[in-house]
Amino acid sequence: EVQLVESGGGLVQPGRSLKLSCVASGFTFSNYGMNWIRQAPGKGLEWVAYISSGSSYIYYAETVKGRFTISRDNAKNTLYLQMTSLRSEDTALYYCARVYSSYILFDYWGQGVMVTVSS
Amino acid sequence: DVQMTQSPSNLAASPGESVSINCKASKSISKYLAWYQQKPGKANKLLIYSGSTLQSGTPSRFSGSGSGTDFTLTIRNLEPEDFGLYYCQQHNEYPPTFGAGTKLELK
Numbered sequence: 001e002v003q004l005v006e007s008g009g010g011l012v013q014p015g016r017s018l019k020l021s022c023v024a025s026g027f028t029f030s031n032y033g034m035n036w037i038r039q040a041p042g043k044g045l046e047w048v049a050y051i052s053s054g055s056s057y058i059y060y061a062e063t064v065k066g067r068f069t070i071s072r073d074n075a076k077n078t079l080y081l082q083m084t085s086l087r088s089e090d091t092a093l094y095y096c097a098r099v100y101s102s103y104i105l106f107d108y109w110g111q112g113v114m115v116t117v118s119s
Numbered sequence: 120d121v122q123m124t125q126s127p128s129n130l131a132a133s134p135g136e137s138v139s140i141n142c143k144a145s146k147s148i149s150k151y152l153a154w155y156q157q158k159p160g161k162a163n164k165l166l167i168y169s170g171s172t173l174q175s176g177t178p179s180r181f182s183g184s185g186s187g188t189d190f191t192l193t194i195r196n197l198e199p200e201d202f203g204l205y206y207c208q209q210h211n212e213y214p215p216t217f218g219a220g221t222k223l224e225l226k
Contacts, residue, residue: 004162044206044217044218044219044220045155045163045206045208045217045220046217047214047215047216047217050213059213059214061214062214095163097163100165100168100174103151103168103169103210104151104210104211104212104213104215105153105165105168105208105210105215106155106163106165107165107174108162109162109163109164110162111162
């Protein structure tokens with residue numbers, strides 16, 4: 001069974017940093033591209049970042065480019081999102097999600113981890 | 120970025136009825152439109168991709184249609200477990216973008 005479990009969220013002050021993790025199991029992690037997608041409270045879904053299976057290709061949403069860094073450790077089956085210079089508008093539930101085949105879509109999602117940016 | 124406009128925002132229906140949810144892209148995305156279901160306490164579920172291809176495990180009462188800029192998700196013979204939030208997403212180009220969602224509620 002495919003499982004994606006996020007961790008590392010919490011309350012952080014504006015301008016500070018936070019690192020999220022997503023541990024994958026039930027599939028060969030190193031064969032799949034992975035993404036971070038977020039959802040602000042009461043709002044819709046916003047794609048944040050993508051990393052290819054071997055980390056060769058990385059894409060970011062313009063809203064986080066230069067502040068967030070996606071990375072992965074295939075030996076540890078873990079996806080990361082390093083978030084710096086956090087803003088109140090980054091407050092959201094952050095999901096990790098697996099890429100489906102070669103498409104730009106997501107076939108398995110984690111339950112999400114909450115990040116709250118507030119003073 | 121491709122803007123996705125989803126309608127209606129809210130929809131009330133009874134089990135056994137059929138409903139349709141629409142999604143309009145700001146430019147042509149060919150057939151590359153996906154639909155997801157979101158329910159509290161459950162992982163988001165990919166239902167349909169490439170406009171009309173059912174993801175493995177998606178019940179046949181779900182169907183998708185459309186191409187270019189206009190797409191529709193139809194759910195026939197609603198079951199109790201179908202109530203929740205539905206999102207469309209274009210998967211034609213980066214960045215992938217989502218509609219604002221449709222809340223399907225029990226009438």
